[in-house]
Amino acid sequence: MSKYIIKGTKVLLELLDKKSKNNMIKSILADLLSVACSIMPMFGLYNIINIILRKSDTKGMFIWAGVIFISIILKIIFHGKAIRISHIVAYDTLYNLRKELIYKFSRLNQGYMDSNSSGKLKNIIFDDIESLEQFYGHHIPEILSSFLIPLVMEIILLILDVRIALVMLIPVIIFLICLHRTNVLQSKNFEQMFITQQNLNASMVEYINAMKEIKIFGGNEKVFWRFQQSVDSYKEFMVKWFKDSRYLMTTSDIILSSGIVFVFPVAGYLYINGSIDISKFLLYLFVSLCFYSPLAKIPQFTDVLSINAHIAERLQMLLNMQELKNHDCQKTCVYDGDIIFDNVSFGYDENKVIENLSFTIKKNQVVGLVGPSGGGKSTITKLISRFWDVNEGKISIDGVDIKEISTENLAKSIAYVTQNVSTFHMSVRDNIKMGKPDATEEEIIWAAKNAMCHDFIIKLPKGYETLLGEDGINLSGGQKQRIAIARALLKNAPILLLDEATAYMDPDNEEQLQKVLTRLMKNKTVIMIAHRLSTVIDADKILVLDKGIIKEEGNHNDLIEVGKIYKKMWDSFKYGSSWTLRNKEAE
Ligand SMILES: Nc1ncnc2c1ncn2[C@@H]1O[C@H](COP(=O)(O)OP(=O)(O)OP(=O)(O)O)[C@@H](O)[C@H]1O
Numbered sequence: 001m002s003k004y005i006i007k008g009t010k011v012l013l014e015l016l017d018k019k020s021k022n023n024m025i026k027s028i029l030a031d032l033l034s035v036a037c038s039i040m041p042m043f044g045l046y047n048i049i050n051i052i053l054r055k056s057d058t059k060g061m062f063i064w065a066g067v068i069f070i071s072i073i074l075k076i077i078f079h080g081k082a083i084r085i086s087h088i089v090a091y092d093t094l095y096n097l098r099k100e101l102i103y104k105f106s107r108l109n110q111g112y113m114d115s116n117s118s119g120k121l122k123n124i125i126f127d128d129i130e131s132l133e134q135f136y137g138h139h140i141p142e143i144l145s146s147f148l149i150p151l152v153m154e155i156i157l158l159i160l161d162v163r164i165a166l167v168m169l170i171p172v173i174i175f176l177i178c179l180h181r182t183n184v185l186q187s188k189n190f191e192q193m194f195i196t197q198q199n200l201n202a203s204m205v206e207y208i209n210a211m212k213e214i215k216i217f218g219g220n221e222k223v224f225w226r227f228q229q230s231v232d233s234y235k236e237f238m239v240k241w242f243k244d245s246r247y248l249m250t251t252s253d254i255i256l257s258s259g260i261v262f263v264f265p266v267a268g269y270l271y272i273n274g275s276i277d278i279s280k281f282l283l284y285l286f287v288s289l290c291f292y293s294p295l296a297k298i299p300q301f302t303d304v305l306s307i308n309a310h311i312a313e314r315l316q317m318l319l320n321m322q323e324l325k326n327h328d329c330q331k332t333c334v335y336d337g338d339i340i341f342d343n344v345s346f347g348y349d350e351n352k353v354i355e356n357l358s359f360t361i362k363k364n365q366v367v368g369l370v371g372p373s374g375g376g377k378s379t380i381t382k383l384i385s386r387f388w389d390v391n392e393g394k395i396s397i398d399g400v401d402i403k404e405i406s407t408e409n410l411a412k413s414i415a416y417v418t419q420n421v422s423t424f425h426m427s428v429r430d431n432i433k434m435g436k437p438d439a440t441e442e443e444i445i446w447a448a449k450n451a452m453c454h455d456f457i458i459k460l461p462k463g464y465e466t467l468l469g470e471d472g473i474n475l476s477g478g479q480k481q482r483i484a485i486a487r488a489l490l491k492n493a494p495i496l497l498l499d500e501a502t503a504y505m506d507p508d509n510e511e512q513l514q515k516v517l518t519r520l521m522k523n524k525t526v527i528m529i530a531h532r533l534s535t536v537i538d539a540d541k542i543l544v545l546d547k548g549i550i551k552e553e554g555n556h557n558d559l560i561e562v563g564k565i566y567k568k569m570w571d572s573f574k575y576g577s578s579w580t581l582r583n584k585e586a587e
Pocket residue numbers: 114348349353371372373374375376377378379380
């Protein structure tokens with residue numbers, strides 16, 4: 001076995017918890033007993049042949065036949081037990097790994113989730129982890145018997161006749177050389193295989209997700225070409241790999257099934273020159289028929305083991321990835337003081353999105369963030385929520401660096417409504433209740449009414465019980481946003497982040513909702529990002545952000561008086577609104 005497989009097997013075993021390790025030992029012990037029971041029939045057969053040849057002791061023959069029968073039954077029982085326990089280990093481990101991984105994802109920098117496609121993440125959580133079942137459920141007990149049965153037979157043959165024992169080994173040696181060479185080739189290719197497989201998976205998900213845009217804007221050929229290219233490169237890679245290893249693979253397959261070709265002439269020669277009697281001759285032939293079949297399973301094991309070992313290493317790397325720094329807060333506190341950006345710099349990659357940014361948002365202040373697209377407005381709200389950690393500088397709430405606040409506490413303190421709201425595959429009521437899991441019916445309806453979604457919810461087929469998501473109802477963008485606002489209202493967190501929270505709504509509804517929000521935002525610290533400037537007109541302070549730098553700061557009237565960027569934006573906004581009105585009037 002190559003070093004790679006040994007190292008990978010070690011990693012696979014490290015992924016087991018203590019209970020599973022103990023169970024694994026039980027499974028191996030049960031399989032060892034089953035191996036002992038597999039050897040017994042050989043003795044029985046040897047004794048039966050002797051009795052037949054001597055034509056004596058027919059009673060003894062039936063006793064040996066009974067021993068063979070009982071050994072077979074015991075083998076079935078022990079092997080069944082070994083497999084049952086190993087499957088408990090397998091599914092416990094898959095469950096634990098999936099749970100740990102999902103928990104890990106929630107503690108990782110959001111950048112990891114963004115830089116990995118959903119296809120890739122699904123691949124890791126579902127396919128990769130599922131494939132480990134082969135190792136834990138089958139290979140641990142079976143691989144042992146595949147080695148042990150021939151090993152015990154070989155020891156017995158060494159005691160009976162060293163010459164036959166050595167001849168038996170010739171095909172095994174050729175087989176092991178081929179197997180080793182195949183494994184070396186495999187370990188060289190595995191990394192590349194995973195990359196091509198992942199590209200294939202990602203391009204397939206991209207193709208399916210982009211179907212809507214393709215239908216509207218065309219470009220099928222270009223996107224399909226990318227998909228086709230990853231299918232082609234996967235095929236080419238696999239074909240080349242099999243081409244390189246074809247002789248090694250076929251030799252290792254065939255050499256074992258032709259083991260008798262080596263044993264038969266040597267045993268025949270020894271019988272003819274009187275070195276062994278006919279019972280030994282028959283026994284050796286019989287053993288040569290059974291000796292090699294367990295070994296034939298080893299290439300399958302090493303194949304799966306190499307894949308599993310590679311997956312296990314990647315999983316371990318992922319599980320050891322650095323999490324967002326997350327000191328547990330000593331007090332059970334909810335942070336609702338001033339939010340201070342102190343010389344903050346941040347970039348998603350090497351390019352800085354925000355540079356040396358400093359500002360203060362006082363407790364219970366309503367602050368509007370405006371500015372050209374791509375200026376870093378959403379990034380500011382994401383940094384406050386710690387989707388990412390700042391590269392330099394410090395963000396503090398209530399005087400505490402947010403890196404020192406447990407993510408749980410920070411999450412309790414913030415309600416965040418984004419442009420792209422996700423609803424979950426559950427009832428409307430449960431979707432709203434996510435803001436406060438123990439909310440009463442009255443509270444849910446209060447939140448829904450204030451977020452202006454009660455009216456459309458009661459018109460849904462099952463009202464608040466209507467299922468959303470894939471097999472349920474699809475809500476419009478504006479309706480989803482109102483559900484998210486209802487969630488935020490229920491949560492009643494001291495800090496409210498609204499990132500284009502009303503962007504999908506029509507102007508009449510938006511205005512109404514804005515009034516409700518203004519009322520409910522009292523006694524909360526609010527950061528509001530808006531392209532429609534009418535939304536932030538009443539804010540205590542407006543920050544005009546461009547290329548990650550605050551260009552202007554003040555309330556609406558101050559900024560109009562300054563007469564620079566904000567004033568220009570306001571004039572364009574007014575012109576846009578009046579243009580719409582004039583056109584409406586003309587209709
Ligand atoms: N996950 C990401 N990875 C890499 N770059 C990103 C990521 N998210 C945003 N950016 C980049 O960071 C910059 C600031 O983006 P941000 O979304 O904060 O701007 P914004 O002012 O909110 O824009 P908009 O008004 O269009 O929503 C942009 O150049 C954007 O391309």
